[in-house]
Amino acid sequence: MRTSIATVSLSGTLTEKLTAAAGAGFDGVEIFENDLLASPLAPEDIRSRAEDLGLGIDLYQPLRDIEAVPAEQFGRNLRRAEHKFRLMRQLGADTVLVCSSVSPLAVDDDALAAEQLHRLAAVAEQYGIRIAYEALAWGRHVHTYHHAWRIVEAAGHPALGTCLDSFHILARGSDPRGIEAIPGDKIFFLQLADAPLMAMDVLQWSRHHRCFPGQGGFDLTTFLGHVLRAGYPGPLSLEVFNDVFREAEAAETAIDAQRSLRMLQESAGAASLPAPVAPTGVAFAELATPDAEPVAAVLRALGFDRRAAHRTKPVSLWQQADARLLVNTAGSARREQALSLTAVGLESPSPAEAAQRAEALLAPVLPRRRAPEDAPLDAVAAPDGTEVFFCATDRPEQPSWTDDFTPQPRPEPQPQSPPSLQDPHPAAGGVRGIDHVALTQPWHQFDEAALFHRSVLGLDPQESIDVADPYGLWRSRAFRTADGSVRIALAVGPASADDSVRSQHLALATDDIVTAARRFLAAGGRLLPVPDNYYDDLAARFDLPPGDIDTYRELGILYDRDTDGEFRHCWTETIGRVFFELVQRDGGYRGYGAPNAPVRLAAQHAARHGR
Amino acid sequence: MRTSIATVSLSGTLTEKLTAAAGAGFDGVEIFENDLLASPLAPEDIRSRAEDLGLGIDLYQPLRDIEAVPAEQFGRNLRRAEHKFRLMRQLGADTVLVCSSVSPLAVDDDALAAEQLHRLAAVAEQYGIRIAYEALAWGRHVHTYHHAWRIVEAAGHPALGTCLDSFHILARGSDPRGIEAIPGDKIFFLQLADAPLMAMDVLQWSRHHRCFPGQGGFDLTTFLGHVLRAGYPGPLSLEVFNDVFREAEAAETAIDAQRSLRMLQESAGAASLPAPVAPTGVAFAELATPDAEPVAAVLRALGFDRRAAHRTKPVSLWQQADARLLVNTAGSARREQALSLTAVGLESPSPAEAAQRAEALLAPVLPRRRAPEDAPLDAVAAPDGTEVFFCATDRPEQPSWTDDFTPQPRPEPQPQSPPSLQDPHPAAGGVRGIDHVALTQPWHQFDEAALFHRSVLGLDPQESIDVADPYGLWRSRAFRTADGSVRIALAVGPASADDSVRSQHLALATDDIVTAARRFLAAGGRLLPVPDNYYDDLAARFDLPPGDIDTYRELGILYDRDTDGEFRHCWTETIGRVFFELVQRDGGYRGYGAPNAPVRLAAQHAARHGR
Structure with missing residues (x-):
């Protein structure tokens, strides 16, 4: 299965991150917006750098605070999104992550959220772009994957699907079995992260303490099993915010990351590796x-x-x-x-x-x-x-x-x-x-x-x-x-x-x-x-x-x-x-x-x- | 008011800790047991080192998992405690901290806890020692200061009082106003620590993230006001477990600590300093x-x-x-x-x-x-x-x-x-x-x-x-x-x-x-x-x-x-x-x-x- 890694998971400049991801055998990357903003490379140059390295740009992320807002604000949000759609065409990225809103302007109205996401998807479609809508664990009104999926389903637009993030789902203690009820072709993206089990503020936990699968306390094998049974075709992508990885050598972190994905695929039965040989x-x-x-x-x-x-x-x-x-x-x-x-x-x-x-x-x-x-x-x-x-x-x-x-x-x-x-x-x-x-x-x-x-x-x-x-x-x-x-x-x-x-x-x-x-x-x-x-x-x-x-x-x-x-x-x-x-x-x-x-x-x- | 600091709050050997505490103007220290165990100095030598530096040994800490246990286990606990009472006489320390039990052997029986603490106090009294009983925020059955005080009151022994720790009280969100109902002469000790407001496991929060008053998010001024109105005569002692302080220079940390106590006394009206002069x-x-x-x-x-x-x-x-x-x-x-x-x-x-x-x-x-x-x-x-x-x-x-x-x-x-x-x-x-x-x-x-x-x-x-x-x-x-x-x-x-x-x-x-x-x-x-x-x-x-x-x-x-x-x-x-x-x-x-x-x-x- 295709593997990908978010640039935020690796240290260094965007160029260094791309080089490290390619060196560890990843097929693609998620471009984290801040990494692009800080890069002196033009989007087209990033695209060709990635192509030269054999990397696809599997996701651009994130668009925040888009949906369920008053009409005037939504108009502004749509203009902001179109800026990013144009940028994504230059990058050659066809999927964008939209996080559930944390804005105080957002209202608790699923119908409005669905309608506005439908309109967003209609605009995205004109650019050949798909919207992957994800429930942040600390979203203002939408913070579970079921809820995000209900809104996506209600919106009913072919360019709108959901993004699943193992951290957001498991950190809140949601039961991942329900994932199997989502049509695999409506799961537009899968982000994987593990984390040590900590009873702490979920935003701080997420921003500083995520780790690669197998390094924390979540049962990602079972989680991935549910996603695969839903028919999700890939890629498997790692999005890990970790204070230590931010300081470590990107090349080593990328290898660690790829190793964790190979182990996870083995344990979930999605790939086979040479069998383990325990020492004696x-x-x-x-x-x-x-x-x-x-x-x-x-x-x-x-x-x-x-x-x-x-x-x-x-x-x-x-x-x-x-x-x-x-x-x-x-x-x-x-x-x-x-x-x-x-x-x-x-x-x-x-x-x-x-x-x-x-x-x-x-x-x-x-x-x-x-x-x-x-x-x-x-x-x-x-x-x-x-x-x-x-x-x-x-x-x-x-x-x-x-x-x-x-x-x-x-x-x-x-x-x-x-x-x-x-x-x-x-x-x-x-x-x-x-x-x-x-x-x-x-x-x-x-x-x-x-x-x-x-x-x-x-x-x-x-x-x-x-x-x-x-x-x-x-x-x-x-x-x-x-x-x-x-x-x-x-x-x-x-x-x-x-x-x-x-x-x-x-x-x-x-x-x-x-x-x-x-x-x-x-x-x-x-x-x-x-x-x-x-x-x-x-x-x-x-x-x-x-x-x-x-x-x-x-x-x-x-x-x-x-x-x-x-x-x-x-x-x-x-x-x-x-x-x-x-x-x-x-x-x-x-x-x-x-x-x-x-x-x-x-x-x-x-x-x-x-x- | 007398000021004191727990040796666990400072880095280095016990000797270095004592020197740093004295250098920053503290009147006394709490000796944390592990610091004593790791020290090559005999208890009598620690006592005279402290005396030479003008420091009293205001507390020995902690005795754990003492109370509310089956009789046979309590007999063993009492023998263990007597070992420590003998040690404290060598040290010249007259107050020992007893933390509420976290042992799986402890039962939820206040009468038994009171009876056993009474017996412990009776033995301690023979050594000229006072027991300061404190509710740990994560104690198995006793985790609030009211509860610890009810048990102390029920035990009714002159050598038994309570120890108040601002972290344990404020981290659980207890209302500190109730402290004023405790007779000041039954508050045997006061440990002060601040902490950044974090929604995390309270034990981890306590062990790694405490800080000095004024460096975190607790309202210690109000807290101290309640303790002083109860009639507590002192000392004010800092017990701060902090991963950073463990690595910092003890002398600097001790000055930072003493500065925090002076500020706290000023804000609580317990001491006056030259008035602040804000720059323009x-x-x-x-x-x-x-x-x-x-x-x-x-x-x-x-x-x-x-x-x-x-x-x-x-x-x-x-x-x-x-x-x-x-x-x-x-x-x-x-x-x-x-x-x-x-x-x-x-x-x-x-x-x-x-x-x-x-x-x-x-x-x-x-x-x-x-x-x-x-x-x-x-x-x-x-x-x-x-x-x-x-x-x-x-x-x-x-x-x-x-x-x-x-x-x-x-x-x-x-x-x-x-x-x-x-x-x-x-x-x-x-x-x-x-x-x-x-x-x-x-x-x-x-x-x-x-x-x-x-x-x-x-x-x-x-x-x-x-x-x-x-x-x-x-x-x-x-x-x-x-x-x-x-x-x-x-x-x-x-x-x-x-x-x-x-x-x-x-x-x-x-x-x-x-x-x-x-x-x-x-x-x-x-x-x-x-x-x-x-x-x-x-x-x-x-x-x-x-x-x-x-x-x-x-x-x-x-x-x-x-x-x-x-x-x-x-x-x-x-x-x-x-x-x-x-x-x-x-x-x-x-x-x-x-x-x-x-x-x-x-x-x-x-x-x-x-x-």
Whole structure:
């Protein structure tokens, strides 16, 4: 089905918006009047620019405050509309959006509204233009789609139809089933927008907080189903007013937008994509650093061994049970100077199919072979630049990324890494695998990253939460497989936070955090100090055995509990941008210790600034 | 009356918060539990730190989900509370906030709530602690202040009283008159917060959008009046959860907070300040630049003359009728490299009294004499660093800043500055004065700047509006005297906007903008180009004579109209951070041409980036 996007959904000049829409594969655009007014391009030039880019101008919008007004005012409105019809002919646009009136002059008289819209349509028809009449959620007298349709039906003019906007319909809680009663050929246009569920003034909600389908709380799949069953032939167009998108790069926003439409069409059965391939585990996490030694020291203290080296690149594989970490010291313009988490490998039942789906969802596919002799690897870039590899580790029928690594001689057993830790079934206190990967997102890409992790990686979103930092508020949302074998936590910091200090972390799972922490400390590792006040509060909040609390206080372990289970964790000091977390997750605990995160953020600020 | 502030209202570590509160003259603080938990300081150390700073710990907060629960759960809650009572003794805090329960375990049973709160108070009393019970607006069963008070009254324990929070009361639309029926000595604590009027979920509204009194839409003056008439002895404490304050400098936020409380006490008749002295005009605006020539060329083209030079500093006075501009080329660390607007002089009936009021409202007072021989000048710094001088220009009984200037020989009449322009009553097309000064604010100081302009400068706020820029959304709000003799428009840009490109501007009033624009262009001045599309739209929107629109299009003049009058304006190209606007304001037009601002912002981006 034809896809379109309103220029108001993208940042920049009109030219930049058109270029971004075309680049993301849209077939057309809605031209938002203010974008045209601010453009130095003449309408004919906009038309030819769009044509050159392969874009149709599917809608011009909006005409406001037209109908149900006194005759004299309607005469003026008609003259104003004719100005716009002439402009639309220059633009090559054949459909115009008319929003239900918010004017204090408008009267509550459907017959008058219908008569005046009929007259408007008759004039439009002379210009070859169709009128798409839409109920604004805050329209003065007309604010539901049923009402707008009743007026269109009463007007009975072939150049007059209705425009449906999912935001206006769902924000008011209207039942979208009634859409099926509207003849599909009288639905002249469909605007799609999602929004987080917020109990706030609907105009403010609409103007600032809309988002792309799948990024909010509306059921757009069901909504679109009703519209398609009504016989609406297209296009599907996104009209999203969003304060963040206004500031983001238009090209990225357009890709995010197109991805959301492809997902929506798939879920509504209107298009098929390569099937989702849910990952089954974390194959590895890759750390890049100019100097491996500081992180190597921490990994040794955590019980990891350097198991293998890449055949052609300065990359070491560190392993402990199922936790595999790559440490990459190759210099590259892309890499930052400080230690950072640059790639994640996900175990995939079918890496090639996972990559096909990712590509169909417009994820930037990374070159398949890194070097001629390397094993082929399917990988895509996440919105924040993290490379995501689809892996088949040590599966005989598939090439494995581990084939590129040459095993290293095992070191002599050392106190801090007893032989048992090298066993696939680690002794108490060993790390068994990666519990979760936590990635800080650029502030304007949080919704985009959320959609990416859900659609491209096939992960399920968890609840979004706020976390207070001494210098601002963080928002965090995790994505996981149903069985918890893969968990990726995304966070976005205060606007003022310095990107260079935004930390990433790797949480390592253990079945015995007390032993794990003791060993780490005994091996010279340093944990983030936790204030005594925290433990006094812990004693007040939970009826934990006092001995346990003393132990946690001594080591710097934090505790949380939900209805399903318990969570104990502690954090290493930060190296570059990265720190490690030791995690003991018991029972069905679903969270990430969020109540303790403010303590961590304060301690990390203190460690960084010595205050 | 004693003033206090909750630590959650300020950013930073607990130590930083205490220092900021003391620096702004607060008498005490509310310690928010999470701030204590994240602090490495022991409670005794916090106590002595506060004592050293002259701060009392007026409240510890909050205890949650205590009352109206099954007996076994209440036993656990009591143990939890006792932990906190012991902690409070270490802190030296004698009042604790208990919020009405939001727990699903809580039952709707006032008698049980009263009985359990009585028992809690009895235990608290043993520690010398008082319980202040507050109705959260979203409490499960108790969410109004009447209800909380009925329970406190029924409990009848001397160590149990109520806490009133203006947000919880006013956000639900409760009538605050009933407060007068509560005995003042049973109001154990008063928390004050304002908030912009928003129709949104009250919990989200409360957690993210509270602000200081006078910065939002609540009538706190009336509210406080009721509390004082009830006999409440104090303290007045600010509890403000605000996402922006979380990121701002604590010291500045604390001053903003204290200023808001002083204003509130004045308006409620609880304290007196030096009386406001409303300004009566703009005496001058000062531009700083390392190189005067580019701006001098524009000023000459606008019809200004260089009238005088400062006796001791490299400052020139440019004048045209009542518009006076200082161009300062003194290098100073404070000055930016690019041309910028650094000071505004306001005509004041009594500069000394204006300065006294500013000082009482904690505005940073600038050194009174700039050089030994200079005329004394009263000046304060606005939150954005702009210097505001209180002036008595050419009034015999007062020293005048103009006394420091030596008149320059008049230049020979030139085509671009005909002699008539040097007349106090300029000919058609001359500038008659400064219509308004527009200052871009750092994004986290918008509310603070608004309060400053209202309280310190005695200006009245106008409506706050959104303005779309191609790369983000601006918010703008103007402040003016009742007669429009002084107008200052503040704007805050998208978070991502680069501070260095944030423009400031001076709007110059003329009675004939067409002539003014023609003369400016004829004198070699350059106006910002306005797209043709704008004029086509103007013809559609307004029934202006076509000849007028052609003229506006030719010159680059924009048009707006409100119910009271008309506005015509055009903009010069930007030099450094500054541009000039020519403004013809007719009738009672109250705005600033906001509907045209997106066109300007787009054109300015285009001029800057060539796109």
